[in-house]
Amino acid sequence: MSVPAAVSASLPDVALQAPALARPLDWVGMDGIAVPIRVADGQGGQVQVAAQADISVNLAREGERGIHMSRLYLRLQQELARHEITPGGLRRFLQESIESQSGLATRARLRLRYEALLLRGALRSDNAGWKSYPVEIEAILADGHLKLVLGFRLEYSSTCPCSAALSRQANAARLLADFDGVPTLTVDEVAAWLASDRGMAATPHAQRSEARVRVELRPQFDELPLVALIDALETSLGTPVQTAVKREDEQAFAELNAANLMFCEDAARRVASVLSSDPRVERYEATVSHFESLHPHDAVATVTGAGPAA
Known part of the structure; x- marks a missing residue:
């Protein structure tokens, strides 16, 4: 059954209808x-x-x-x-x-x-x-x-910052413990200690x-x-x-x-x-x-x- 030309040529647009609740x-x-x-x-x-x-x-x-x-x-x-x-x-x-x-x-x-x-x-x-x-x-x-x-x-x-301060304190305490009784330390000795595993007691x-x-x-x-x-x-x-x-x-x-x-x-x-x-x-x-x-x-x-x- 064919659709009349007048119907097929015009598409419906329901958007033109008035809204129910305007x-x-x-x-x-x-x-x-x-x-x-x-x-x-x-x-x-x-x-x-x-x-x-x-x-x-x-x-x-x-x-x-x-x-x-x-x-x-x-x-x-x-x-x-x-x-x-x-x-x-x-x-x-x-x-x-x-x-x-x-x-x-x-x-x-x-x-x-x-x-x-x-x-x-x-x-x-x-x-x-x-x-x-x-x-x-x-x-x-x-x-x-x-x-x-x-x-x-x-x-x-x-x-x-708090964790960093606590870590520095722990590192200082280990330094004192490791060198307790040592009368003098050279800069090179301290640097070598800091670069060793003992030189890091805590990390922040x-x-x-x-x-x-x-x-x-x-x-x-x-x-x-x-x-x-x-x-x-x-x-x-x-x-x-x-x-x-x-x-x-x-x-x-x-x-x-x-x-x-x-x-x-x-x-x-x-x-x-x-x-x-x-x-x-x-x-x-x-x-x-x-x-x-x-x-x-x-x-x-x-x-x-x-x-x-x-």
């Missing part, structure tokens, strides 16, 4: 869309990475049943892979997303999640390796104002640690300062987790840990000192977690604040 909606859209995006590679260029995107708009007209969801999806697929992600580019994308709804929406929101890969040189050797940093970007355009939030995580090492505990950072960026800067913020925070913490490691690099890492003993409170203050002085930061929230090797629980500190006065 009211506007805060956000309508899609989560978890696979999409390629272009981001800075930390070397002065760009790289394309796989991302997950959430895109939504408000439904401002209470009498309309739904938004034009496919328009958002197609625009997302077509636009994000073409240009590097910047504040200006995100503003244009969100404004075009609002306009694609033909008057149904007045604001738009985009969230992007991806892994930033940055090439990191070894501490002393001529080697290098790639390190991954989870990143989340949230951009909201409402009434012409762009709110842009950049979130990321970085790993570092933390050596406990250290653990891999993590800083989770979220910053709201000021709108006058047309860049996402991801690499700059990561570099500044890793410098301030002093003990970023390494990639390529030879023996000379491992020794350098041990020296950095000894020079940067810190509780989670100390790490949180170091993070805050960087974020509170960056002119691109409007507000920030940071949580540091030290995944304790001494305890079966973690030591955690959170700090919030604002960037410098504009």
Whole structure:
């Protein structure tokens, strides 16, 4: 049985039907869309990475049943892979997303999640390796104002100051015990003892640690300062987790840990000192977690604040 031409030529659109319980909606859209995006590679260029995107708009007209969801999806697929992600580019994308709804929406929101890969040189050797940093970007355009939030995580090492002090005391006590009654010691004899197995009575505990950072960026800067913020925070913490490691690099890492003993409170203050002085930061929230090797629980500190006065 054939279908009449008039029927087959017109596809039904139930979205045109009036809603049963009419009211506007805060956000309508899609989560978890696979999409390629272009981001800075930390070397002065760009790289394309796989991302997950959430895109939504408000439904401002209470009498309309739904938004034009496919328009958002197609625009997302077509636009994000073409240009590097910047504040200006995100503003244009969100404004075009609002306009694609033909008057149904007045604001738009985009969230992007991806892994930033940055090439990191070894501490002393001529080697290098790639390190991954989870990143989340949230951009909201409402009434012409762009709110842009950049979130990321970085790993570092933390050596406990209390454990270090106790270890030094134990080492000193063994030195006194081993050389009790010896009238004089030369520098070479002490150095040889320190380099022997007897020269380490105790070692301080250290653990891999993590800083989770979220910053709201000021709108006058047309860049996402991801690499700059990561570099500044890793410098301030002093003990970023390494990639390529030879023996000379491992020794350098041990020296950095000894020079940067810190509780989670100390790490949180170091993070805050960087974020509170960056002119691109409007507000920030940071949580540091030290995944304790001494305890079966973690030591955690959170700090919030604002960037410098504009």
